[in-house]
Amino acid sequence: MLELSETISVDEIAVGLPSRIHEVTAGPVARAPDRIALVEGGASWSYRELEQRVGEIATVLSSLGIRAGDRMIIVSENCIALAALLLATSRLDAWAIVANPRLSARELDQIRDHSGARRMFFTSGTSKEAAAHASRYGAENWRIGPLAEIGVGPLNESATVQPVETDPARQVAVLIYTSGTTGTPKGVMLSHDNLLISAKTTAYFRRMNEKDKIHLVLPISHIVGISLLIMTLMVGGTVRMVSKYDPAATAKAVAEEGVTILNGVPATYQRLLEYKSVSGVEQLSRGSLRLIAVAGAPLDLNLKLRVEKEFGLPLLNGYGITECSPGISGVRFDRPRSDQAxxxxxxxxxxxxxxxxxxxxxxxxxxxxxxxxxxxxxxxxxxxxxxxxxxxxxxxxxxxxxxxxxxxxxxxxxxxxxMIIRSGFNVYPAEVEAVLSSHKDVVQSAVVGRAADGNEEIVAFVQLLPGSCTTPETLMHFVRSQLTSYKRPSEIVILDALPATSTGKILKHKLAESLREGGAAPAVQTPEFRRQHI
The missing domain is CATH 2.30.38.10 (Luciferase; Domain 3)
Structure with a gap:
């Protein structure tokens, strides 16, 4: 087994790093061209097929007016077509913008207008949401090389090209639109070097190699999904594309398909445990899993312990953000921790x-x-x-x-x-959320501040297990002994579901907006709620 060095430098890890993200397949093609690179349902592409077909797709994209320095939007769920389009965009030195088809028309319009994209492409044949957007934009279905039923939007004749840089640290590979906590989209420019160094460093510390098969449930429209795709192809592993997260399907894939690595946000694992509970399964099968990792949101310690008990593996917590490609820190494979670090x-x-x-x-x-x-x-x-x-x-x-x-x-x-400042004291929502989420009936919680007479109140939104009879009063009593007075919520609102992104990250700005607007809660699956004031 590979021995890891804590003193290894980033320059040592970067040896042999390619200059463009599409070049990560060159090594696997040379070593084992018939090894499977991508899997989707019953379809699969080998590394040889992937490299050849990406070249064919790039040629067609060029004939459709995509130039080096253009921005190109790909509206798609995770699928083989998306991965191929992403790599083909890199071959042309264009900038890829991957957009989740579950975005609203307004959100897609914002991205199109701000980016000045040359064209929009839609995987209409694999996603009804993408097909609906394609219809709205007047896209026509084309065959792009080996890819059937790709919606091709109108050419933006006024689109200007950005300068092309030879240096991979200066050439933009992807433009990721993120609203962060503000709700206002920002286009994050990530270079080829950004993505490649982050992916290779993470792969190194996870001891990834060609024997790994990753179950890619996190969308490639987000940075973690892109990074996982790149790092797996880089080591010659297999990526199983998952268009929409289904805990039952994930449990089955882990049990039967030789999946070795599972990445998710806390909600990914929470829903797996919920599936086990409602389906009556005695124990979720670990299958061939050797590594489970989590990032993207605060990790509740109770959830961590339950997941680790279920799979018999440490749940490795990590931290990264879109602007950092995303890797910043992570719990080491060979040094698991029992806390929330x-x-x-x-x-x-x-x-x-x-x-x-x-x-x-x-x-x-x-x-x-x-x-x-x-x-x-x-x-x-x-x-x-x-x-x-x-x-x-x-x-x-x-x-x-x-x-x-x-x-x-x-x-x-x-x-x-x-951060909430209550009566001069700093209150960190994550601490209050950790206490609430440790209650046996709480699926997840989100804490936000609300202005009140020159001060701030703490408001907690909570999602319970289906069928739970727990009340806000019960939860108030539960937290009273665990939090000092200034950290306790002034109000607890129980919702059927909390507003979240496609990756499961809770949209706290929507909850805060609902309080400022005087409403009880945002419209999320027509939630019913009860209130408790202290």
Whole structure:
């Protein structure tokens, strides 16, 4: 088994790194061209087929007017066609924008207009949502090389090309639109080097090789999905494409298909445990799993323990954000932890913790996390002022996350903008959420602040297990003994479901908006709620 070195440098890891993301398949093609690269349902492509077909697709895209420096939108769920289109875009030195078809028409329009995209492409044959968007945009179905039923939108004659850079650290590979906590989309420019170094570093510490098969449930329209795709192809492994997360299907795939790695957000694992509960399965099969990992949202310790007991594997927590491609830190494969730490920094990533005013903190003190390294984005597209606010002249990127270090181990406490100041005390929502989520009937929770008479109140939104009779009063009593008075919620709202992205990340800004607008809760699956005031 590969021995890991804690002293290895990022330069050592980067040896042999290609200059473009589509080139990651070159090694596997040379070593084992018939090994399966991509699987979707009953279809599969070998590495030889993938490289050949990506070339064919790039030729057709070029004939459709896609030029080096163009932005190209791909509206698609996870599928072989999406992976091939993404790699073909790289071959042309165009910028790929992968958009989830579950976005609204307004959201897609925003991305199209802001990016100045040359064309939009839709995997109409595999997604009814993508087909609906294609129809709205007047797209026509084309065969693009080996890909059937690809909706091709009208050519934007006014689209301008961006300069093409030979240096992979300066050439944009993907443009990812993220709203963060504000709800306003920002285009994150990630270079080929950003994506490649982050993927290779993570693959190194996960000891990934050609024998690995990853169950890709996290959407490629988000940074983690793209990174997982790249790192698996880089080592010559197999990617099983999953268009929409279904816990029953995931449990079956793990049990029967030789899946070795499963990545998810906390909600991914929570739903797996819910499936086990409602289906009456005595124990979820571990199959060939050797590694399970989680990121993207605060990890409840109770959930972590339950998942680890179920699979007999440590659930490895990690931390990253879109602007950092995404890897910043992770719990090491050979050094699992029993707490909620997000591990140690990845090689090549520097970090510092500062007060909100920008002053250094003392060891162990909570402050804003700033990071620097080859993984940090080039900036926000067409937003130089916004970029300047988060990346200083020395290359330090302000994550906007509140963090602390215990030795070399990193802990994420919450978001700067989410921190609640109640009667002069700082309240970190993650702490309150951890207590609420430890209740046996709570699926997940989200805590936000609400202005009240020159102060801030704490409002908790909670989702319960189906059929639970737990009330806000019960939960108030539950937290009373575990939280000091200023950390206790002023109100608890029970919802059928919390608003979330396709990856399961809770949209706290929507919950906060509902409070400012005086409503009881956002419209999420027509929730019914009960209220409790203290």
């Amino acid at each position: 997000v591990g140690t920094l990845l090689p090549g990533v520097e970090a510092r913790v500062r007060t909100i005013e920008g002053f250094p903190t003392v060891s162990g003190e909570v402050g804003e996390l700033h990071v620097r390294g080859r993984n940090v984005m080039l900036g926000y597209y067409r937003a130089p002022e916004l970029t300047a606010k988060v990346i200083d002249s020395e290359g330090w990127f302000n994550t906007g996350d509140l963090a602390r270090f215990d030795g070399d181990c990193l802990y994420i406490v919450g978001r700067t903008k989410e």
